[in-house]
Amino acid sequence: MKKLVRMFGALLLVSSAVFAADNSIYINQIGSTSTIDIKQDGSANKLYGVGDSEGTAAIFSGDSQTIDIRQIGASNLLGIDVNTTVDSGVGVDLTYIITGSFSVASIDINGDGLGVAANNTIDIQQTGNYNDLILSLIGSGNTLTATTTGGTYNDLTFDIDADDITTSIAISGGGGNLTGMTLGTDSSTVNYTAVGVTNALTLTQSGAGGVSGHNFDLDITGSSNDLTVTQSGNAMYDTDVNITGSTNTWTIIQEQ
Numbered sequence: 001m002k003k004l005v006r007m008f009g010a011l012l013l014v015s016s017a018v019f020a021a022d023n024s025i026y027i028n029q030i031g032s033t034s035t036i037d038i039k040q041d042g043s044a045n046k047l048y049g050v051g052d053s054e055g056t057a058a059i060f061s062g063d064s065q066t067i068d069i070r071q072i073g074a075s076n077l078l079g080i081d082v083n084t085t086v087d088s089g090v091g092v093d094l095t096y097i098i099t100g101s102f103s104v105a106s107i108d109i110n111g112d113g114l115g116v117a118a119n120n121t122i123d124i125q126q127t128g129n130y131n132d133l134i135l136s137l138i139g140s141g142n143t144l145t146a147t148t149t150g151g152t153y154n155d156l157t158f159d160i161d162a163d164d165i166t167t168s169i170a171i172s173g174g175g176g177n178l179t180g181m182t183l184g185t186d187s188s189t190v191n192y193t194a195v196g197v198t199n200a201l202t203l204t205q206s207g208a209g210g211v212s213g214h215n216f217d218l219d220i221t222g223s224s225n226d227l228t229v230t231q232s233g234n235a236m237y238d239t240d241v242n243i244t245g246s247t248n249t250w251t252i253i254q255e256q
Contacts, residue, residue, distance in 0.1 A: 025058075027080075032062035041072045048079040057081040057108065065092045076103035083110055084117050091120040091139065101129040108136045117142070126154050133157065137165075144168070146179075155179075167191065171199060189215040200226040218242065227251065 024046040025038065038047065047069065049056030057079040060067060063086045071078065076098060084091040091109075098105065107124075110117035117139030124133060124146040136159045137144070148154045148171045156169070156179045169179055171194040179192070179201050192201060205214045214231040215238045225243060229252045239252065 027058035027060070029059065030061045033064045034060075034062055035066045036060070037068045039070045039072070040076070043073045043075060045071045045073055045076040046078075047071070048077065057106065059083065060092070063092075064090045065094075067092060068095045070097045071100065071103065073100045074102055076100060076105075078103070078105035078107070080106075081108045082117075082120075084120070086118045089119065091117050091142075093121045095123045095125075096133075097125045098131055098133075099127045101131065103128070103131045105131075105133040107134070109142075110138045124156070125149075126156070129153060131155070135159070137161070141165070146170070165189070169193070191217045192219070194220045194225070198224045202228045203230070205231045214238070216240070220244070220248075225249075229253070 023040045023042045023044070025040065026049060027047065028049065029036065040047065047058055049058050058081070060080060060082045061084075063084050065082070065084075067082070069078065069080075078096070078098075082092050082094060094107070094109075096105065096107065107122075109120060109122070117137065119141045120137070120139065120143070122135070122137070122142065122144045124135070124144075126133065126146075126148040130153045131148075132155045133146075134157045135144070135146075138161050142165045144158070144160075144165065144167045146156055146158075146167075146169050148156065154171075158167075158179075160167075167190045169190075169192045171179065179199075190203065190205075192203075194201075199220060201218065203216060205216070216229060216231065217240045218227070218229075220243045224246055225248045227241075227248070227250050229239070231239070231253070241250075241252070
């Protein structure tokens with residue numbers, strides 16, 4: 001087991017290694033312009049709030065934060081809330097990399113209800129099997145990139161209520177992969193690429209399309225694909241779908 005924690009800024013950190021298969025970090029961080037790097041290497045890694053409670057999310061509060069979290073091994077748990085007060089400028093640059101299987105992650109950007117999580121950059125990378133990630137995002141001008149490589153039954157779920165967001169999803173290989181997105185947004189750009197095996201996408205966008213409207217792009221090469229796409233609100237739709245193979249079921253509804 002390896003454990004590396006490198007942090008700058010006002011931070012309350014309690015770290016506990018109970019045994020070789022348990023690497024736990026509890027965090028309540030307050031302070032802007034922070035750089036936080038966390039690496040957990042081993043089985044049953046955990047990162048959540050102070051008090052050793054898996055139902056309590058770790059808190060990262062402050063503007064212009066750079067957060068890099070990497071969990072390596074099986075059966076990891078992650079629960080974090082990132083709170084900013086930025087409605088212009090830079091909110092948070094968050095990278096989460098999971099390498100392993102049977103992991104569960106929950107990330108909430110501005111779950112405190114401030115609704116001013118502007119200009120955040122989020123990068124999520126999954127490698128392994130049976131990983132489940134839920135991301136909630138409020139704010140505007142955000143960029144989200146999520147990549148799942150290999151493995152089976154990895155699940156990405158996004159609940160996004162944000163204006164002017166650019167989203168890029170890439171899934172390569174594996175079976176039973178799912179991606180669900182809800183974007184209550186006035187302007188959105190979504191790019192989705194999947195190369196195999198059992199892919200499913202559910203995308204819902206709402207709000208005023210405006211001049212640049214709701215953008216959606218999908219490129220799937222391989223098997224057993226199931227798509228449900230709904231775009232709504234004052235026209236200006238831009239949808240590009242390119243599927244090359246296997247048993248596909250499409251339902252695309254665009255209405256004003």
